[in-house]
Amino acid sequence: MQTRSLARTRNLLFSLTVLATCLAPARAGIEDRDNRNPTAAYWAYNVSVATMQSVISQGNRVVSMKVVATSPTLLTIAYVPNSGTYAKTWWWAVDYTPTSLGTLIANNKARLTDLEVYTVGGSVRMAALMELNTGTNSKGWWWYYGTTTTFIYSEASRLGARVVDLEQYVEGTTTKYAAVLLHNSGQDAKSWWSYLNVTSSYVTSRLAANGARIWDIDRIGTDRYNVTMVKFTGEYCWYFWNLSASAVTDTLSQYGGRLIDIHQYSTTSGTRFDIVLVNSSNALSRRVADLMLGKSDGFSGTYLRRVTTTSSATLAYINGDKRFEPASTLKTLHLVHTMRDIYVNGTISLNSPLTVTTTTSATNSCPFATTPFSMTAQNVLQGMMRASDNALTKVVTDRYGMTALNSTAAALGMSNTRVNHHIGC
Structure with a gap:
């Protein structure tokens, strides 16, 4: 020296x-x-x-x-x-x-x-x-x-x-x-x-x-x-x-x-x-971050995790702990909660009829009242996830309640995730 x-x-x-x-x-x-x-x-x-x-x-x-x-x-x-x-x-x-x-x-x-x-x-x-x-x-x-x-x-x-x-x-x-x-x-x-x-x-x-x-x-x-x-x-x-x-x-x-x-x-x-x-x-986190930076004046981020029956690993992480309004991404929680009710509790089945009481329009994403009709649980879930239908999501929210959905989130380790309102409203 x-x-x-x-x-x-x-x-x-x-x-x-x-x-x-x-x-x-x-x-x-x-x-x-x-x-x-x-x-x-x-x-x-x-x-x-x-x-x-x-x-x-x-x-x-x-x-x-x-x-x-x-x-x-x-x-x-x-x-x-x-x-x-x-x-x-x-x-x-x-x-x-x-x-x-x-x-x-x-x-x-x-x-x-x-x-x-x-x-x-x-x-x-x-x-x-x-x-x-x-x-x-x-x-x-x-x-x-x-x-x-x-x-x-x-x-x-x-x-x-x-x-x-x-x-x-x-x-x-x-x-x-x-x-x-x-x-x-x-x-x-x-x-x-x-x-x-x-x-x-x-x-x-x-x-x-x-x-x-x-x-x-x-x-x-x-x-x-x-x-x-x-x-x-x-x-x-x-x-x-x-x-x-x-x-x-x-x-x-x-x-x-x-x-x-x-x-x-x-x-x-x-x-x-x-x-x-x-x-x-x-490198993967950096690539995703570069794609998102400058595209919005808001926050952006990514969280990618590989999960298998024997191990798990975080592959990409940028702003992963940031609380944000996830919009339709949160419907995954509604799906998991319903599937647990079907396969764990046995309260309903995929063929069980559920009542739909609302609809949406091209200019209004918040579900509003319509003439009630019936759909199977399977069709409700498919419409909620494939078409991102807010009215069908409301069927799940109304059936189980936000408190129950938040309890499932906590049980899954999603301690910072909360359902506070009907999606789209």
Whole structure:
């Protein structure tokens, strides 16, 4: 491991520190921002150190961390299961002095993957994510603090490196910078660009002009950013500004992505977030999502599961937990409930007569009264499913009631499914 820091040492008092170490088998050194393998992905905001420790204890690894408050310490985090190609031996630290963080890095033979710099009572403090930098995960890297961007970019040029994390902060009355550099070679070699104090619209224009994607972005003020971008090479990647917390969750689900960078800030409209995400879905999920994105201003999604007598597996999943109005898809529940009544309870048979009391028209999908007539249960069910007939669906709903239909849904594990009204109305 190669490390460098500014030669000006500081006699900072050692403060309360928080450190965790999380061990896992070493993997080939692919950067999280380059990892295209599917994985579950999560995020949380305004969480305490204790809450983050709980998240990690469940087998997760934090991949992005931002300090949003210092008294008490509150964090915004993005995390993934620490398994498969995302498995790392890693550590995290909060409220370290620069000197103590440097000692920790050296002792663990680690490499910084995310650095946060802030001040507490006028003193510089750091929070960091780091991973083991030995074996197949070993990379040439450097880090700096208390310096200028001129010095940082000069070092990047001299060392054949690129900036992968740039932090701006104020010490006293002076604006200073900290940075993490990565040797720009091998699988990490990329064309890259860095821009300081630019607007979101400028970021967008540079991404288009450079054919690039965001690698690291720091919000330094209202619509002002420091951004580092790298050449786009076919990765699925997106970025969004000024989202509410619920919109962040909805966006991750809608795009099937995972966060690689997130910034939280306050506005007159409430807490808002700027986010950068990359694909986190398998090939089939991604293909379906691409077909649906942009076709509607609403939500879209897919859930495809193969079920056999001996096993089951989820084949595609985008927005699968999103509650929505399923329209005629919900008639499957009416069919299952009736077939259970026929074959399990034996209350009726397929030949049993059922009374139809409503009909529909080309201009009115909500069943309305008509002269009653009789149909067999089989014909009612066939018309309900083949022709998606709302009047015949109402026959089933009226016979069993919505409460009974919802009980069947619960028994089938459809805990978020409810029949609340007659379909078509």
